Amino acid sequence: MPCETQTYEINNDVKTGGNYYKPADFKDFIDDNQIHLNRYEETLPVGGKNKRLIEHIRTLYRSDDLTKSLPLGSHGALGLPFESYQLAYTLSLAQDIFGGRVTANVLTNQGKYTRSADMKGVNKPFPATDPDDLWWIRSGMPLFYPVAQSKARFYSPYGYEDPLGSQTKVRFYREALPACYWLLLEATEDAHSNTAEVLEYEFRTLTPKRMQDANNNEIAALSDELGLVVLTAIIGTEILYWAPIRT
Numbered sequence: 001m002p003c004e005t006q007t008y009e010i011n012n013d014v015k016t017g018g019n020y021y022k023p024a025d026f027k028d029f030i031d032d033n034q035i036h037l038n039r040y041e042e043t044l045p046v047g048g049k050n051k052r053l054i055e056h057i058r059t060l061y062r063s064d065d066l067t068k069s070l071p072l073g074s075h076g077a078l079g080l081p082f083e084s085y086q087l088a089y090t091l092s093l094a095q096d097i098f099g100g101r102v103t104a105n106v107l108t109n110q111g112k113y114t115r116s117a118d119m120k121g122v123n124k125p126f127p128a129t130d131p132d133d134l135w136w137i138r139s140g141m142p143l144f145y146p147v148a149q150s151k152a153r154f155y156s157p158y159g160y161e162d163p164l165g166s167q168t169k170v171r172f173y174r175e176a177l178p179a180c181y182w183l184l185l186e187a188t189e190d191a192h193s194n195t196a197e198v199l200e201y202e203f204r205t206l207t208p209k210r211m212q213d214a215n216n217n218e219i220a221a222l223s224d225e226l227g228l229v230v231l232t233a234i235i236g237t238e239i240l241y242w243a244p245i246r247t
Contacts (some may be wrong), residue, residue, distance in 0.1 A: 003073050007055035011044050014047050041096040056087035058136075066144045071125045080155060082138035088113055091133035107135050112163055114138055138163035156182040164193040173201070210235075 001212035010029055016022050028034040038044055038052035048147055061075035062068070062082040069082040094102060107113045117132035119125060142157035144150045159169040168191070173184035184206065187197040194214035202209040210220045217233040 001061070001075055001077070001079055003059050003061070005055075005057050006053060008051045009044060009054050010049075010051040011046075012049050013047050014049065017101075034078070040090065041093050058085045059097050062144075064147075066147055066150060069125050072127060078155065079140065080144070085114060086135035086139070087134060089135040091131070094133075094135070104133065111135075112138075114240045143167065156180045173198070239243040 004133060010026075012021070012025060012029075013058065014025055019030055019053050020221055020236075027163070035049050035051060038050055040052060044050045052194070058072055060069040060072060060082040062078070062080040063070055064076035070076065089097075089107065094107065104115065109113050113135035114137075115132070116126055116130040116134040119136075120132075129239065135213070139229060140160055140162040143159040143161055144155065144157055145153065150156075156172060157170065159167050161167045162229055169189045170185055171187040171189075172180060172182050173186045174180040175182075175186070184201060187195060187196070196214055197212050198208045198210070199212055200210040201207070201223075202223055205223055207220045207223065207227070207237055208221065210218060212218050220233045220235055221229050222231040224230050
């Protein structure tokens with residue numbers, strides 16, 4: 001199960017395979033001690049071997065009692081996700097873009113970015129070796145009932161919380177009935193009670209066939225034999241128009 005991914009831009013002027021690279025040409029890129037690591041805001045120099053980090057994502061997993069996140073790199077027997085974090089700013093990048101106009105407090109309190117310093121320490125999930133001044137974008141997290149109730153729901157979440165703390169509730173098809181398989185999402189309701197709902201399913205493809213948005217507009221879709229959507233329609237008191245899907 002992935003817990004951390006890093007994506008790099010690299011350049012390498014060494015080709016031991018003539019006009020082509022060989023796997024051995026990139027061996028040094030694995031070890032940061034063997035190659036120069038450029039900051040995100042820097043342009044890779046021409047010549048030599050260089051790399052710079054362009055994306056960094058971490059995934060935390062939920063404890064099996066569903067009450068907290070586990071440390072980075074750990075997961076329980078259930079393997080349920082807690083939240084993901086994507087690196088947005090390093091200290092040098094923030095200074096390069098904003099100069100002195102933006103402080104750590106602005107990024108944390110107004111920008112709602114999560115600072116590494118706040119994620120380290122006793123019972124905190126990030127490693128102590130992290131620099132303090134890294135700011136991350138939260139993905140938001142699924143919300144679960146207590147263990148006994150979640151187990152009966154096959155650990156399906158009852159809602160989601162976005163990075164700003166707003167919660168969206170979800171309802172599954174036949175949720176109130178004993179024969180519910182927790183497979184099809186039937187309705188969502190956001191923090192302002194705006195509801196979107198599936199009115200009819202295409203059970204051959206297990207996809208929505210007719211839906212209603214928060215403004216009571218209905219949307220319908222037709223699928224072909226392969227389950228691909230070929231027509232959609234916006235429906236009021238009557239069909240307003242059909243929109244063919246170009247394939």
